[in-house]
Amino acid sequence: MTESKVLSLNALSKRFGSVVANDAVSLDLHRGEVLALLGENGAGKTTLMNMLFGHYMPDGGSIDVASPKGEMQPLTLGHPQAALSAGIGMVHQHFTLAENLSALNNITLGSEPLFALRRDRAGARAKVQGVMDRTGLVAPLDTPVGKLSVGERQRVEILKALYRDARILVLDEPTAVLTPQEADTLFENIGAMTGDGLAVIFISHKLREVLAFSHRIAVLRHGTKVGEIATSDADERVIARMMVGEDTPVTQRDAMTPGAPVLTLSGISVRNPSARDSLTDVNLTVQAHEILGIAGVSGNGQSALASVISGLRRPDSGSIQVDGDEILHPDPKTMIKAGVGRIPEDRHHDGIVGAMSVAENMIIERLDDPEVQTNGLLNRSAMAANADRLSQAYDVRGPGINARARLLSGGNIQKLILARVFEQGARLILANQPIRGLDMGAAAEVSRRLLEARAGGAGVLLISEDLDEILGLADRIMVIHDGQLTEVTSRNREDIGLKMAGEHT
Amino acid sequence: MIRIEPRTAPGRWMTLGVPVLSAVIALALAAIPLALAGADITVAYGEMVKGVFGSVFAFSEMLTRATPLMFTGLAAALAFRAKLWNIGAEGQLYLGAMAAVAIGAGAVDIPGIFLVPLIVILGAAAGAAGMAVPALLKTRFGADEVVTTLLLNFIILIFVQMMLEGALKDPMSLGWPQSAPVLDQGMLPQLMPRMRVHSGLILALVLAGIAQFMLARSVWGFRLRAVGENAAAARHAGIGVNRSLFGVAILSGGLAGLAGVSEVAGLKGYLTADLSPGFGYTGIVVAMLAGLSPVGVVISALFIASVFVGADSMSRAIGVSSYLADLVVSMSLLCVLIGGFVARYRITRTKTAEGVA
Structure with a gap:
């Protein structure tokens, strides 16, 4: 069946500025x-x-496609x-x-x-x-x-x-x-x-x-x-x-006894015009030394849940407790102060100010800290020392601590955010899609850091659409569907998948 | 094939070189309308230069003209840094000017050492109040500040005209719609004998220096830049976005108000409805030409004032219209905007890919 070629890409190249997106890629495809x-x-x-x-014009190379009769003909690019x-x-x-x-x-x-x-x-x-x-x-x-x-x-x-x-x-x-x-x-x-x-x-x-x-x-x-x-x-x-290009490191997860609750959501509801971004009566508890995984297909209320815990969105009803204390007026600053470290889903959009330097982005959540400022003036040598230290410790690679943060690659931007979150000794870490879009090296680093935080006594709330990621990291799993959370005790892919689709078993 | 690609990182020489080059190109392009108007180009440019650098008086006139542009330029630059589009500096200038004559033209008779600071502070406060309204509408109700600040300009100007026909009208003005003059001890001190340049210039230079320092080195400046560059990330990081916007709105309005104070209490002595030939709007050009840098504002205000003063003097000497100055200023803005594009992108030639029909 597979003898007759229907498509061949011949040495296609494409570059954007100095980035080579494709370098002489050749590929054949056969019938069936x-x-x-x-x-x-x-x-x-x-x-x-x-x-x-045909959306992009190649910088070099050609494409041949089989006609209905089976002859290979060049495609107009x-x-x-x-x-x-x-x-x-x-x-x-x-x-x-x-x-x-x-x-x-x-x-x-x-x-x-x-x-x-x-x-x-x-x-x-x-x-x-x-x-x-x-x-x-x-x-x-x-x-x-x-x-x-x-x-x-x-x-x-x-x-x-x-x-x-x-x-x-x-x-x-x-x-x-x-x-x-x-x-x-x-x-x-x-x-x-x-x-x-x-x-x-x-x-x-x-x-x-x-x-x-x-x-x-x-x-x-x-x-x-x-x-x-x-x-x-x-x-x-x-x-x-x-x-x-190398063996992927396997994440090692040691068993741990969960401690006191670090985050408790009781009866949280968020009403939004879009049903995709609402929550109905959500209850959950994350304990110390524990990773709670929230599995679900995208657009089932994950963003609303993350917004509530980040302090970006006040719930319409329900209460939030961090480390035993009720948060009466949640906003981002209060949540940071209460010990919530947030790894946002869209790291470019919410995580960094791309036009500001790496060093500046590393302290953006602690502008009130006397280590960073004296009487309203930035302490630049302390900022530089902090940035040097964190870049070392978290392996943030790029053109340097004074370069604009947007010049970093996606993985290094995520490491910058990790450095910021973990250095503040967060009690609860909200990790919303922390691995999506990262290369395997950076992804492994994120997993390692999350497990390290868990070992250090923090609680982690991991929101992910990738079930493998949840199964690999989470101690407990809840499924979010249509703005509602249900706990699953099984670690069977099929059981969880049915819950993700909204089937009640 | 020619294609346009974004540059990864514009170099330092780009950020400095582009505005300077744009200004030079705009000046060179002015030769075309000059030639069309039948002027001898070398004579015309000579007169322009003489009009600015020809004498101490000419130079001091240029400095006098640059002073309000520095204030309105700073007003625009700071607000624009936070992506708060204050187009209302013209109106805020008039509010500041009104406050200056309201308090300075005899309402209180106190020594200059108290009266001058009082006028300055109240003038700034009036301008700030003028910008507080659109800022409140924006942060509370999401009203677009471009629209509100722009429209407020016309409302304020009509209000000024009303006041000049009413409460603020000088009974000694023989019916002209102008205010009573600011008391002598309330005037900003002159800088040079027999010249019009006044200490408003010093105030503008000092404020530009402070603004530059605060933007780069203070937590306040950090917050402002973060809000302007990425409001979503700033909010996520716990920065009070609305609070920052409101704060910079007050400052921006206050700076524009100071432009009015400096024109009334530094130069004219009284308020008329044609106090400003569009300083508020020109301030936007000044700020853009300066790349929104406070120190850059000083330089670009000097440049634009030179063009205005030089073109005035040239038009008197050789009889071409002084509107040419507006043309050069507009062309420099266009050149800067195009230059900004060139700095961010580069144009490359590549060979056409094979297989194209």
């Missing part, structure tokens, strides 16, 4: 094949796919329309659907002539139905997309590509927004589609699903292809080593 494109964030996966789809008509379909991580239109209209949108006198609705419906029957991708065609679940929306996106006779389908991190069960269904559908001759490239950094569902794995690192391997010859350690 599922190719997993793996790599850490910033490895160049998305750039490569954007060149394939830099034109999405050319990619579409060559049979390349792409499903982005963030969907591009019109929420007020029905699924069927979304699928046919854009492939109808603009000034046609009548629309062949019956014909369109029959064609979509045909695709659904062949692939098993089922979506309610007449429901407005706004009312569909995330998994259904994704199926609509895929159907849209297939309706346009895509022979090559690119899926950009398709499972990032899905529950484990939804993800499994998706991969079954992909299996059916490839049996039909469709070739699929899927971008991911979840090793488990890559190993389970792909035929071949290509790994990108720092913009170059570092390896390609048949999935049957691969295991997690092999791929991980290809991705980071």
Whole structure:
């Protein structure tokens, strides 16, 4: 089945300023094949796919696509329309659907002539139905997309590509927004589609699903292809080593007896116009020497929960206790003073002031501290000494402590924030997606520091969409769904996944 | 193919060089309208230079003109640093000027050593009050300060006209809408005999120095920069964003008010409704040209005042319109804005990728 080539990328290169995003990457794809494109964030996966789809103009290289008859023909670069008509379909991580239109209209949108006198609705419906029957991708065609679940929306996106006779389908991190069960269904559908001759490239950094569902794995690192391997010859350690170039350190978690409660939320509710950002009667306790993991699919109230604990959002009802003391008027400053260290979800947006220096960002949460200021004037030598010490201790690498913080890489920005949080001896650490988007080295460092804080007597509230991260770090697990928290005692992926999908078992 | 790419880090020479180069280019471009107006270009530029550096008097006139621009420039620079867009310096200037004549034109008759500071403080307070209103509307209700401060300018100017026809009108003015003069002991001391340049200039220079130092070295300046550069992160880090914004609003309004005080109590002696030929608005240009740096404001105010005074003098000497000065100032702003773009990005030529149809 896999002899006939349908796509070949030949030495594609792309650079942005001085950053080389892709350096002569070549890749072949065959009929009926599922190719997993793996790599850490910033490895160049998305750039490569954007060149394939015509969004970016490559600086060098070429692309050949098989015509319906099977002859390889060069693709016009830099034109999405050319990619579409060559049979390349792409499903982005963030969907591009019109929420007020029905699924069927979304699928046919854009492939109808603009000034046609009548629309062949019956014909369109029959064609979509045909695709659904062949692939098993089922979506309610007449429901407005706004009312569909995330998994259904994704199926609509895929159907849209297939309706346009895509022979090559690119899926950009398709499972990032899905529950484990939804993800499994998706991969079954992909299996059916490839049996039909469709070739699929899927971008991911979840090793488990890559190993389970792909035929071949290509790994990108720092913009170059570092390896390609048949999935049957691969295991997690092999791929991980290809991705980071070294063995991944295993996090060592010692058993510990939890101590006194450091954070207690009782009956916390947050009402927001958007249901995705509300909380209903949330109760939780984090004890000293304990990591409480909050698992859940994104957009189920995690942001609201983090905002409440950060002090950014006052709950509409309920009470917050930190280290036994009730916080009556929560705001960021009060929470910091009470001993809450916060690692924000969006580190660029909430974590650092990019235009200010590394040294300044390291003291931004303790401007009242007499070590940092005397009579309202900054103590610059103390700031520099502090920054030198923290950069050493937390391995923050960059152009120096006086350079703008935005010049640091994502991993080093996170280490800067870690340094800031851990140096204040926080009683509770709120870690909201602390590992997302980090390379494996930085991710391991974050995990190590969180465990170290736990050993030191702090409590950690870990919010993550990555179940592996939660299972690896958390002592106890709660699932957030639709703004409500439920405790899970099982550490079984399937049990937790069902709760994440809102099933009550 | 030509493409535009962001620069990773603009160098130091860029931040200094771009404004200077922009000013030079704008001055050079002024040759075009000058030539169109039929002037001999070398003579025209010669007259311009003479108008500023030709005599001690010419130079002192330039300093006099630069003084209010330093105050309004500082007002804009500080507020803009916090991304608080105070477009209302013109109105706040008039509030300061009104306060100066209200207290200084005979309401109290006390020695100058008390009266001068009183006028200065009340004038600044009046300007600050004028900016406190939009700041409150912004922090409480989210009203866009660009709109509120801009519109307040017109309201305040009409209020000034009303007061000059009413409560503040000088009964000795033979019907002209102008205020009674500030008492002699209330006037800001002159700096040089027989010259108009006054101690408002010293006050502006000192305040610019303090502002520069406080921005870089104080916790207050740290908070202000953090709020301006990334309000979300500042809030997350426990900085009172609204409090910082309100504080800088008060300062900005106060500085603009001082521009009015310095014009009335340093130069004119009384208030009329045409006290300011747009110093409040020009202050925005001064601040932008200075890259929002307080010390830079001093330099750019001197430059813009030179252009105005030089062009005035040139227009008297060779008979071209003095509106040319406005043209040069506008062109320098445009050049700075373009220059800012050039400093942030670079234009590169690359060979076209293969395979393009």
